[in-house]
Amino acid sequence: MIKKSQHLNGYDFFNALVSGITNIISRHEHLNKINVFPVPDGDTGTNLLFTLRPIIQLDSSNVDSHFGKTMSLIANTAIDSARGNSGTIVAQYFIGMLENAKQLDSLNNENISMVFKAGYEAASSAMSDPKEGTIITVMRDVSNGLASMALNELDMLSIFQEIYRISKESLEKTPELMQLLKDSGVVDAGAEGYVNMLEGIVYYIEYEKMIEESIIDNIEVEDPVKVNNIEDYQNSEYQFCTECIVESDHISRKNVRESLSDLGDSFIVAGNKTKVKIHIHTNNPSKVFSICESFGKLKNQKADDMHAQITTSHQSKYKIAIVTDSGCDLAVDSHNTNIHVVPVRYSFGDKEYIDKISQTPEEFYHELQSNPIHPKTSQPPAGDFINKFEYLSTHFESVISLHIPEKLSGTMASCKNAIKRMDKLKITPLDSLSASAGLGLIVNSASE
Numbered sequence: 350m351i352k353k354s355q356h357l358n359g360y361d362f363f364n365a366l367v368s369g370i371t372n373i374i375s376r377h378e379h380l381n382k383i384n385v386f387p388v389p390d391g392d393t394g395t396n397l398l399f400t401l402r403p404i405i406q407l408d409s410s411n412v413d414s415h416f417g418k419t420m421s422l423i424a425n426t427a428i429d430s431a432r433g434n435s436g437t438i439v440a441q442y443f444i445g446m447l448e449n450a451k452q453l454d455s456l457n458n459e460n461i462s463m464v465f466k467a468g469y470e471a472a473s474s475a476m477s478d479p480k481e482g483t484i485i486t487v488m489r490d491v492s493n494g495l496a497s498m499a500l501n502e503l504d505m506l507s508i509f510q511e512i513y514r515i516s517k518e519s520l521e522k523t524p525e526l527m528q529l530l531k532d533s534g535v536v537d538a539g540a541e542g543y544v545n546m547l548e549g550i551v552y553y554i555e556y557e558k559m560i561e562e563s564i565i566d567n568i569e570v571e572d573p574v575k576v577n578n579i580e581d582y583q584n585s586e587y588q589f590c591t592e593c594i595v596e597s598d599h600i601s602r603k604n605v606r607e608s609l610s611d612l613g614d615s616f617i618v619a620g621n622k623t624k625v626k627i628h629i630h631t632n633n634p635s636k637v638f639s640i641c642e643s644f645g646k647l648k649n650q651k652a653d654d655m656h657a658q659i660t661t662s663h664q665s666k667y668k669i670a671i672v673t674d675s676g677c678d679l680a681v682d683s684h685n686t687n688i689h690v691v692p693v694r695y696s697f698g699d700k701e702y703i704d705k706i707s708q709t710p711e712e713f714y715h716e717l718q719s720n721p722i723h724p725k726t727s728q729p730p731a732g733d734f735i736n737k738f739e740y741l742s743t744h745f746e747s748v749i750s751l752h753i754p755e756k757l758s759g760t761m762a763s764c765k766n767a768i769k770r771m772d773k774l775k776i777t778p779l780d781s782l783s784a785s786a787g788l789g790l791i792v793n794s795a796s797e
Contacts, residue, residue, distance in 0.1 A: 352506035352555050356457035359419030363412045364559075366423065369549030370401040371561040373542050380542050381743045383535040386483060386527065387434055387615045387630070390590075390658035393538035395739050396433025400440060403430045417451040428626050429649070432736075433590065434615055435484055435539030437628040438472050439546075441619035442488060445471020448621075458503055462495040465512075477606065477616035482526030484539035490519035491547075506554045513547045520544050587613045587630040589652040589706070591637050595625045597645025608640050630655065634706050642700075652706040657689065658740070670745040671796045672737060674729065674760050675704040676753035677781075677788040688796050689741065691733050693760065695726040728759035734767030738774055747775035751792055753784045 351361055373380075373394075380394030403426050413419050424443040431440035449467035453460055469492040472485060479485045494515040500508060520540050524531040552560035591613075595605070602618045602625055610616060613631030620626050625644070631637055634652035641647055667687040673679075675692040693704045697720050702708050708716070717724065734750075741748055750768075755761040761780055768776045781788045 351553075351557055353504050355504050356455040357416070357505055357554075358414045358455045359416045360412060360414050361554075362416060362456055363419050363423070365550040365553040366546075367405050368553035368559045368561075369546035370405055371559055372549030372552075373401060373545045374398050375561040376542075376545055378743050380538045383533075383541070384538040385533045385535060386480070386529055386537060388655050388659060389533075390655050391743060392433060392653075392658060392740055393435050393542065395736075395743065396436040397439065397539075397542045398739070399432045399736065400427060400430050400436030403427075416453045416455045417447070420447045420450045420453075423447075425624075428620050428624060429594065431619065431626050431628075432592065432651075434617065434628060435542060437592075437617045437619050437626055438476070438484055438539065439543065440626065441475040441617070442468040442472040444619060444621060445469070456505075458500040458505075458508060461508060462492075462498075462500065465495050466492045468492075475602075475617050475619045477610060477618075478614070480527065482523040482530055482540075483537045484543050486523065486526060487516050487519040487537075487540045487543055491516050506551070509547070509551045509554055513544070513551050516544045516547050587615075587632050588654060588656050589631055589634045590615075590628070590655050591631050591634040591652045592626070592628050593638060593641055593650045594620075594648040595627065595641050595645040596623065596648060598623065600625050600644050605641070605644055608643075609637060612637055612640075634703075635708055635712065638707050647701070650701070650703050650707060652703060654690075668746045670741045670748045671792055672734075672741070672748055672750040672764075673781075673788065673792045674752050676758065676760070676784050677751075677792055678785045679789045679792065687745075688792055689737060691729045691737050691764075693726060693729055693758075695724050697724050698722045726758070728763045731763045731766040731770075734764050735770060738767060738771045738776060742771070742774040745774075748777070749795060750776055750778045751781045751788070751795060752778070753788060754782055755780050757784070 351357070357365065377394030377398045380397065381391045384391050384393040404423055407422065407426060411422060420443070424447040427440035427443050431437045446464050446468040448471065450464050456464060469488040472488055473479050476485065491512055495512065498511060520536050523537045523540055524535070530537055549560040599622055602620065605625060605627065606618050609627065609629060612633060613629045615628070615630040617628040618625060627641055629637060638647060638650055669687065671688045673688065673690055675690055677690070679688065692706055695702055695704060697716060738748065750764050752760045752764060761778060764778050768778060781791050783791060
């Protein structure tokens with residue numbers, strides 16, 4: 350029986366972690382509701398869901414009994430899918446665990462303290478300014494608690510039960526360590542997600558089954574919790590939650606950090622020597638992407654408008670969200686309504702851009718004049734629509750998705766493909782038969 354064992358092999362740890370992830374996913378809407386740090390944009394649960402769900406979806410034939418090999422699979426999957434502040438921190442936590450576990454056949458009472466300490470240290474070192482009262486505080490308390498325990502005679506269940514106890518006590522103290530949490534009457538959302546993960550792991554070790562087995566195929570969420578968020582909230586100084594992955598033969602995370610440190614806050618550089626995940630809140634995504642490109646090949650570029658998300662999370666008057674694509678030209682203040690934009694992609698040669706984010710319109714027209722290679726457009730991938738719809742599902746009852754003509758672009762096809770995977774939200778896709786300012790007028794009228 351696993352619960353009496355003093356070690357976990359790769360299979361056992363993977364299944365226990367899947368149990369922990371399903372527990373997070375089952376509570377992701379609640380985590381969105383209590384999300385007030387670093388900005389109250391209501392997406393911590395969704396970001397953890399997108400970061401960790403690909404681990405659940407891994408082909409079980411790739412999971413190895415060797416703990417180090419399985420940890421490598423987990424860590425590399427997480428860093429590829431990492432989203433948001435907490436998601437990137439958790440991914441780097443797994444990277445740190447991997448760095449001390451590559452040669453380990455199993456996780457046991459002799460090495461578990463070292464592995465969890467490495468996870469905490471990697472996550473902490475990836476952050477530009479770790480804040481007390483957040484997920485990193487709970488990770489540290491778990492690491493310190495393990496270091497002080499006499500583990501020699503304990504089985505895995507006893508050890509993880511103690512880890513879970515320590516994490517819960519640490520979580521309950523987070524409002525005392527951050528005034529924003531105390532004023533809002535909540536604990537840190539990312540930290541609670543981490544505790545949820547540990548709870549699911551303990552459940553699997555004790556009962557050898559998933560804590561929320563039905564979640565794998567059918568996400569169910571608990572009733573939203575009413576949270577007394579600060580009424581006079583202010584928008585962050587920085588507008589865009591900007592992320593990308595850089596791949597190269599050798600990347601200096603120190604140099605990446607130094608090159609980007611002046612461009613924003615909530616800055617995290619996660620990953621290893623060949624693959625780095627960047628997360629930063631900034632007003633200049635195009636400059637972030639341009640600098641990152643100097644270190645290697647860019648993947649998974651994303652820039653979410655946090656001001657729009659914060660407005661959404663504090664406006665309960667809307668029941669219907671309007672979604673469009675960046676082929677729609679809107680007034681500059683449209684992010685203060687229920688209108689949400691999924692950006693189209695385009696490229697000059699082999700260099701890809703996110704419309705109106707990687708380049709400003711002025712930069713686009715300058716390159717159009719100066720670059721002999723004409724740009725080619727491509728529709729947003731279905732994943733971009735899924736990300737948007739998942740976020741909106743926690744704030745709206747339904748969505749009307751209005752897009753540039755189906756005869757001109759594959760954008761509508763991507764939208765419809767995404768809708769097939771969104772059975773928890775009513776979404777109506779409509780071909781606007783228009784573009785640019787014409788589509789903008791239609792979208793504004795629909796919003797009104």
